[in-house]
Amino acid sequence: MRWLLRSLPLLLLTLPASAAVAAATNVAARQGTPTPPLSTVGIVTPSPPKPNYLDGPQMRTSHRWRRFPVRVYFAPDDAYSPERGRTVQAGFDEWTRATGGVLSYVIVDSAADADVRVHLLSVPHLADSPTTVGLTHTSSRGPWLDLARMDLAADASVTPELLTEVAAHEWGHALGINGHSDDPSDLMYGVTVRVIHQGAVSVEPPSHPRTPSLRDRNTVRKLYADRFATAH
Numbered sequence: 090m091r092w093l094l095r096s097l098p099l100l101l102l103t104l105p106a107s108a109a110v111a112a113a114t115n116v117a118a119r120q121g122t123p124t125p126p127l128s129t130v131g132i133v134t135p136s137p138p139k140p141n142y143l144d145g146p147q148m149r150t151s152h153r154w155r156r157f158p159v160r161v162y163f164a165p166d167d168a169y170s171p172e173r174g175r176t177v178q179a180g181f182d183e184w185t186r187a188t189g190g191v192l193s194y195v196i197v198d199s200a201a202d203a204d205v206r207v208h209l210l211s212v213p214h215l216a217d218s219p220t221t222v223g224l225t226h227t228s229s230r231g232p233w234l235d236l237a238r239m240d241l242a243a244d245a246s247v248t249p250e251l252l253t254e255v256a257a258h259e260w261g262h263a264l265g266i267n268g269h270s271d272d273p274s275d276l277m278y279g280v281t282v283r284v285i286h287q288g289a290v291s292v293e294p295p296s297h298p299r300t301p302s303l304r305d306r307n308t309v310r311k312l313y314a315d316r317f318a319t320a321h
């Protein structure tokens with residue numbers, strides 16, 4: 090939570106100074122009045138896209154990639170096949186599409202060159218928990234993401250539709266969304282929570298993989314506000 094609080098002003102400061110801010114500052118300078126305090130600047134700075142959940146109750150401090158495209162490497166695990174790789178990429182592609190290509194990725198052939206390493210494992214769920222089908226670990230330096238590892242359960246019981254949806258959800262984490270939405274209609278809601286309860290709750294694989302919602306899209310737009318501001 091300490092870092093979450095620290096991240097808020099950083100996000101505001103990454104927003105571009107609008108023409109209105111520049112004009113107001115110039116007028117203030119000519120008139121010999123002090124530069125407006127940050128709180129005043131905040132009023133005329135373009136508002137972050139809403140609704141979003143970047144500062145929601147289930148979120149921790151989110152970090153960002155410094156450069157795009159993010160480089161993705163598929164490890165040659167037992168469940169990897171080119172077909173499964175494409176099924177996973179279909180989930181990643183939903184975010185590329187939803188962000189107009191601003192948050193893009195590229196596949197690389199070497200783990201050493203990768204930002205994100207994807208592991209497709211021939212298990213019905215991950216070893217960490219009997220109820221987890223996808224897991225993404227990220228490491229960071231300062232505000233920047235440094236490396237990510239994504240584990241996906243991908244044995245024969247995991248349908249392509251489910252794999253695509255879980256991959257899309259996990260890619261949201263890999264892009265920097267560090268937590269979950271509190272709205273069940275969002276892709277970044279605890280989807281893995283919904284699909285993983287294989288005990289008393291029956292699993293109903295999605296007939297159509299879910300895609301980033303408006304709130305999901307707004308959340309990454311807020312996280313990468315500077316990048317979206319210069320994208321068009």
Ligand SMILES: [Zn+2]
Nearest residue numbers: 258269279281
């Ligand atoms: Zn998640």
